[in-house]
Amino acid sequence: MLRRVALMESPAAGLPDRERLLELIVELAVVHGKVTLSSGREADWYIDMRRLTLHHEGAPLVGRVMRQLTGDLRYDVVGGLTLGADPVATAMLHAAAQGQGFLDACVVRKAGKAHGLQRRIEGPDVEGRAVLVVEDVSTTGGSPLTAVEALREAGAEPVAVAVIVDRGGRAAVEAAGLEYRAAYTLADLDLA
Ligand SMILES: O=P(O)(O)OC[C@H]1O[C@H](OP(=O)(O)OP(=O)(O)O)[C@H](O)[C@@H]1O
Numbered sequence: 579m580l581r582r583v584a585l586m587e588s589p590a591a592g593l594p595d596r597e598r599l600l601e602l603i604v605e606l607a608v609v610h611g612k613v614t615l616s617s618g619r620e621a622d623w624y625i626d627m628r629r630l631t632l633h634h635e636g637a638p639l640v641g642r643v644m645r646q647l648t649g650d651l652r653y654d655v656v657g658g659l660t661l662g663a664d665p666v667a668t669a670m671l672h673a674a675a676q677g678q679g680f681l682d683a684c685v686v687r688k689a690g691k692a693h694g695l696q697r698r699i700e701g702p703d704v705e706g707r708a709v710l711v712v713e714d715v716s717t718t719g720g721s722p723l724t725a726v727e728a729l730r731e732a733g734a735e736p737v738a739v740a741v742i743v744d745r746g747g748r749a750a751v752e753a754a755g756l757e758y759r760a761a762y763t764l765a766d767l768d769l770a
């Protein structure tokens with residue numbers, strides 16, 4: 579029990595994981611200024627989650643917070659559309675490896691590879707397995723839904739979509755009949 583409490587706190591700041599991760603997102607990832615989003619839409623701010631998910635303190639926190647967010651779901655593979663999803667999935671794999679049980683990760687390519695084994699989904703085989711689809715930030719929900727489609731084509735069963743920050747993807751994912759979980763909303767980041 580003592581060990582579990584210790585794992586849920588960020589040693590660097592002495593804060594609970596969820597609070598420290600939120601601090602880091604605001605500090606490292608939120609950028610104000612004109613940007614074009616993946617969907618082609620214009621926006622006045624951007625959340626560059628790669629600055630967080632590839633950060634020495636951010637990555638382990640991402641793994642623990644996302645595992646806590648999805649602790650009641652049954653899945654044994656985690657992954658999503660490359661590139662944003664990749665460090666989220668591997669952080670969760672490492673968090674799981676430090677606890678009980680196991681978790682494999684996968685990477686869904688944006689397009690199938692033309693050489694080598696020509697796989698669209700990289701990593702251990704996902705056929706017949708329950709997969710949690712993840713994202714760093716979700717705006718239209720298009721990226722996780724592309725991953726869901728590719729995983730189904732490969733014979734996997736996507737069980738839910740989990741994102742670190744929801745920028746608006748919930749409606750599309752839920753309309754596609756999938757459960758959607760977000761660790762933080764725009765209100766948490768004072769961006770709503
Ligand atoms: O909800 P959506 O409208 O799909 O937008 C969000 C996506 O945008 C970003 O990735 P991006 O498309 O910039 O590509 P990258 O992961 O290769 O950086 C982000 O990592 C999400 O995957």
Ligand SMILES: O=C(O)c1cc(=O)[nH]c(=O)[nH]1
Nearest residue numbers: 615616624625626715717
């Ligand atoms: O919609 C996007 O493309 C997008 C928004 C955002 O805040 N961050 C990001 O990486 N992508």
